[in-house]
Amino acid sequence: MAQVAHGEPELRRVIDEDREVDGLDRDGLLDLYRSLVLLRTYDERSLVYHRQGRIGTYAIFWNHEAMQAGSVHALAGEDWIFPSYRESAIGLLRGIPPATILQWWRGHPSGWWNPADHNVASICVPIATHVPHAAGLAWGKKLKGESACAIAYFGDGATSEGAFHEGANFAAVMQAPLVLFCNNNQWAISTPLSAQTRAAALADKAVGYGMPGVRVDGGDVLAVYEATREAVERARSGGGPTFIEAVTYRAAPHATADDPRVYIDLERVEQEKQNECVGRYERYLRRLGVLTDELEADVKADAAEAMRQGIAAAEAEPEPDPELVFEHAYVDPPPRFRDG
Ligand SMILES: Cc1ncc(C[n+]2csc(CCOP(=O)(O)OP(=O)(O)O)c2C)c(N)n1
Ligand SMILES: [Mg+2]
Numbered sequence: 001m002a003q004v005a006h007g008e009p010e011l012r013r014v015i016d017e018d019r020e021v022d023g024l025d026r027d028g029l030l031d032l033y034r035s036l037v038l039l040r041t042y043d044e045r046s047l048v049y050h051r052q053g054r055i056g057t058y059a060i061f062w063n064h065e066a067m068q069a070g071s072v073h074a075l076a077g078e079d080w081i082f083p084s085y086r087e088s089a090i091g092l093l094r095g096i097p098p099a100t101i102l103q104w105w106r107g108h109p110s111g112w113w114n115p116a117d118h119n120v121a122s123i124c125v126p127i128a129t130h131v132p133h134a135a136g137l138a139w140g141k142k143l144k145g146e147s148a149c150a151i152a153y154f155g156d157g158a159t160s161e162g163a164f165h166e167g168a169n170f171a172a173v174m175q176a177p178l179v180l181f182c183n184n185n186q187w188a189i190s191t192p193l194s195a196q197t198r199a200a201a202l203a204d205k206a207v208g209y210g211m212p213g214v215r216v217d218g219g220d221v222l223a224v225y226e227a228t229r230e231a232v233e234r235a236r237s238g239g240g241p242t243f244i245e246a247v248t249y250r251a252a253p254h255a256t257a258d259d260p261r262v263y264i265d266l267e268r269v270e271q272e273k274q275n276e277c278v279g280r281y282e283r284y285l286r287r288l289g290v291l292t293d294e295l296e297a298d299v300k301a302d303a304a305e306a307m308r309q310g311i312a313a314a315e316a317e318p319e320p321d322p323e324l325v326f327e328h329a330y331v332d333p334p335p336r337f338r339d340g
Contacts, residue, residue, distance in 0.1 A: 011215050011247055014222035015284045021226045028073075029290055032221060033281060034299055035069040035093050040278050041303035042089045042098060046105065049311060050256045055105040059085045060252040063219065066277035067183050067246045069093065070224030071151060074232055078148040080141075082121045082134040086183060087153045094118040098310025099317075109320050119148075128158040131167030131180070138176035138235070149177035149235040151228070157188025159205060160196055168243070172209040177235035179228060180211075180243045183218060185250035190263045206243035218246035219277040222284070251276065 014021055024032065043062050050058045061068070064086060072081065072093045083090045089101050096118055104111030104123060115121045121137075124130035134152035141148045158164050159182060171178040184202055186193045199205060206213025212234070216223045224246055231242035251272040253260050260269075285291035326333045 011217040012223045012227055013217045013220050014226060015220045015280055016217070018284075018287070020288075021222050023229060024222075024225070026290055029285060029288070030295075032069060032073050032225070033285060033291065034302075035073065036065050036221060036278050036281060037299050038092055038303045038306065039065040039068055039089055041300070041307055042092060042101070045304075045307040045311070046089075046102070047256070049102070050105075054311065054315065055102060056107055057256050058105055059088060059255045061086050061089070062252040063248065063250075063272060063276045064183055064185070066221035066281070067181070067218045067224055067248070068153075070221040071153075071179070071181055071228040071244075074225050074228035075151065076148070076232075078119065078146075079232070080115075080119045080121065080134070080137055080148065080150040082124065082130045082137075082150060082152040084124050084127075084130065084154050084158070086155060088123050090153070091118055091120040094120050096120065097313070098306055099313035102310055102314040103317065106314060108314070108317060109324055110317050128154055128161035128163040128167070130154075131158070131164050132170060133167075135167040135171040135174075135176050135178055135241075138171060138178040138241075139174045142175070142177055147236055149179065149232055151179040151181055151232075153181045153183065155188060156182060156184040156186060156193050156196055156202060157191060158182070159202055160188075168205075168209045168211070168241070171241040172211045175238065175240035177238075178241040179231045179235060180241060181228070182243065182245045184245050184247045185218075186248075187250045187254070187260075187264065189254045189258065190260070192263075201245065203243060203245040209241075209243070211241045211243055213243040213245065215245045215247060218248035219272075219275060219280060221277060221281050248272070 043060060046055060046058050047060060049055045068087055068090050072090060081090060091101060092098060096113060100111055100113055131152050134150045138150040168180055182202055201215060203213035203215045214227050216227045227244055231244060234242055249268050249272045251269050282291060
């Protein structure tokens, strides 16, 4: 079984230290909570929709919400987001409707959007291939003298890919305003972190590229927010890229097609579930006196309603024309494609 990554006590934490972060007033704290709940609700409903045969294979991100919401809240609207499949619903936090993302998982053409409408790139399924894209976009922003930066999300397994290396090195050499956000959930499907790297910590890789590397508790939405905000400030002020390693332990299957019981540390999964990131933040907000039962119920009801409307809107879309599959592939489709 894979062990917890070395140095975990050195992770940056906010919630467990019961401290406050600069830059978030009561409204900011509650906005963050709404984002967490929206993502959690999206994820839990999607699993149900998958089981009902209403969406296809789905990459569950249960307990990754703190990494996603915490980092997005540290960005400005002009900043670009490059998600992987694990962050499929991150565009919700930029106003992309739930129906659009549900349609993506249904393989429907209305599941794509114009990235420039939301500054959210397409969901990337090939591991790490979006890292050079994000580095290039960030470098372009710098060349144009614009203040926007980019963030690329990827997993621990992605750090073994050539595209990750190329993107990270390029961003550092060009001092591109990029945040490299690694969700280290310690598994790449069934491959444990120990089989992925001999580095004591993934953040140590940053040294080799000549950029700062920080490690945060990936279940602590405020620690993620704080670390990302610092990385964004550095990027905007010409300080180049930062590598953020957000450490967690995957508490859900890799995707709906996976049965992790045959390889994962089930006790560790249980610990993660007991300390999952939405509940942790709720307890923090209650200690601060910011969250009440009534508010919590309202936020959860709003998110549930958004998802009900989302699946209804997705299912109301007409079936796509099968010819679309070939539209951008062939000038003259081979005649046998028309058979049947
Ligand atoms: C280039 C490439 N190789 C292999 C795969 C198959 N694959 C899909 S998910 C995955 C594991 C990735 O693990 P990690 O980077 O840790 O991300 P996580 O799924 O844990 O978020 C692999 C190997 C792929 N999608 N793309
Ligand atoms: Mg992983």
